[in-house]
Amino acid sequence: MHPSHHLKPEWVKTIRKTAPLAEQAGMLHPDQLKLIYEQGWFKFLVPEVYSGLQLALPDMVRLEESLAWANGSLGWVVTLCSGAGWFGGFLSPKIAPALFANPHLCLAxxxxxxxxxxxxxxxxxxxxxxxxxxxxxxxxxxxxxxxxxxxxxxxxxxxxxxxxxxxxxxxxxxxxxxxxxxxxxxxxxxxxxxxxxxxxxxxxxxxxxxEYTVIDAPLYKYPFLQLAEATLAANISGLAVHFTDLCVPIFAEKTSGKKLSAAQKAIMSQSLSSLTHELNTSRAEFYQAVDASWQGCLVGNATSLDLVSGTSRKLAKAARECVDQLYPYCGLQAANPDTEMNQVWRDLHTASQHSLLTFN
CATH class of the missing domain: 2.40.110.10 (Butyryl-CoA Dehydrogenase, subunit A, domain 2)
Structure with missing residues (x-):
């Protein structure tokens, strides 16, 4: 399923319209933050007892991929800060209620x-x-x-x-x-x-x-390593899907013009089709592993954890390779730092440097 399925169009418009201003400021834009607070995105994993959303892991991972698809920086900040909200399952009940009650809660x-x-x-x-x-x-x-x-x-x-x-x-x-x-x-x-x-x-x-969780819920018994791997992989995936989306009109324009030969046009069209298919295949395998591990967690023991780790790395690799192989066909606008395509390319190649998903 395409990441756009999980977000309202007006949300995406707000996020992307203010993305260049966020880059210039070196932090999220106030309009982006307003949306985050309204939707409670920093509270994805905060326990319900502390006014959090306490989302099921598969729902949260899909939403984070969608937010990264909307904009890399926003998706990353929500992922990392909401991930820290998961610590609410382990914090002392003496301090947690007051801490998480803040409507502008953000844990970095x-x-x-x-x-x-x-x-x-x-x-x-x-x-x-x-x-x-x-x-x-x-x-x-x-x-x-x-x-x-x-x-x-x-x-x-x-x-x-x-x-x-x-x-x-x-x-x-x-x-x-x-x-x-x-x-x-x-x-x-x-x-x-x-x-x-x-x-x-x-x-x-x-x-x-x-053993030290203070909130008796499956979410806080899910292994932290696989939670981190899955959420980071989802961000890289969302960025790659955004890049392929931006390729569609560029490739359509180039293959409908007269500058390229029929063979060159065929190479471009086939590359976009096959690489997008490979990316979506990796996404499907990844979500199948995440869903299976969560189902095991719901009945007392998270399963398929090795698959979550493996498919997270496979998805990150597929995302990088997909973007890198399509990039040369996109022309100089892909190298222009003022374009959305270049921003996505830069974000993906920065986010994918995270050491957690570097090695198989």
Missing amino acids: GSGASTGTATIVDGGYIINGHWKYASGVHHATHLTANCIIKNGDETVLDKQGNPLILPFIFDRKDVILLSAWKFMGMMGTGSDAYEVHNLFVEKDRCFKIDP
């Missing part, structure tokens, strides 16, 4: 363990610097992974490795730093942040583990 953060949390009476002292926090300029709170310290000693887990736990901070306690200087995803504002000698209480620390 980083999965890198580039901070330390030193144990003190009643909590921890946090120090650290984290890069690439998508949506950080709109964040009400930020999350970060920290290596746990007891004095000068690093605390070890049961396997003898440094113990790493996530924390949640208030936006007012975090320093933002300009750091996102890449060719694509320019509207995500994925800048860096840091904290210095910040005291946080114990309930600001949580564990992402089904």
Whole structure:
């Protein structure tokens, strides 16, 4: 099914009309944010008890692909920030209700363990610097992974490795730093942040583990790795579908003109048809795996997890190859940074650099 099926045309119009302005500003446009807040897209995975949508995983993944199809930066920010909302299933009930009640809730953060949390009476002292926090300029709170310290000693887990736990901070306690200087995803504002000698209480620390969930629902027992893989793959897929959509009128114009030979026209038409088919085949396999894993989760044990991981990587690869093989036929407008096609190309080749889907 085409990603446009899940979005109202007026939503897409608003998102795409303001996309160039978001790129210029280095963060989502106010009209885009207004739509996100109205539709509750930052609360895709927030528990219902905290006024969240608590969407079923297959529904959420399809919506995220659709939003990435509408615009790469918006889709990415919604995916990463709503993904952090999933932590609501593990946060202390003492702080979660007030935190998630904010109508402009947005949780940004980083999965890198580039901070330390030193144990003190009643909590921890946090120090650290984290890069690439998508949506950080709109964040009400930020999350970060920290290596746990007891004095000068690093605390070890049961396997003898440094113990790493996530924390949640208030936006007012975090320093933002300009750091996102890449060719694509320019509207995500994925800048860096840091904290210095910040005291946080114990309930600001949580564990992402089904054994520690505080919300008894299948969504919060689904493995985090496959959730992350699937949502990132869906974004890359949405960008590739957007690119193929933009190819259709360009290819139609070129193949109806007189500049190309009959053989060249046939190559272009066949390439668009076959590559679009291959992309959609990978999409279908991916969603079949996601749906199957979710059905297993609903009855107590997520299944097909290896398939989710495998088809996520296969889809990301198919998306990159589809776009790269069609790109040379699109002419100089594909290389013009002021065009929508170039924006999609830049966004896809930036988003697909995420290390989670790099290796088979």
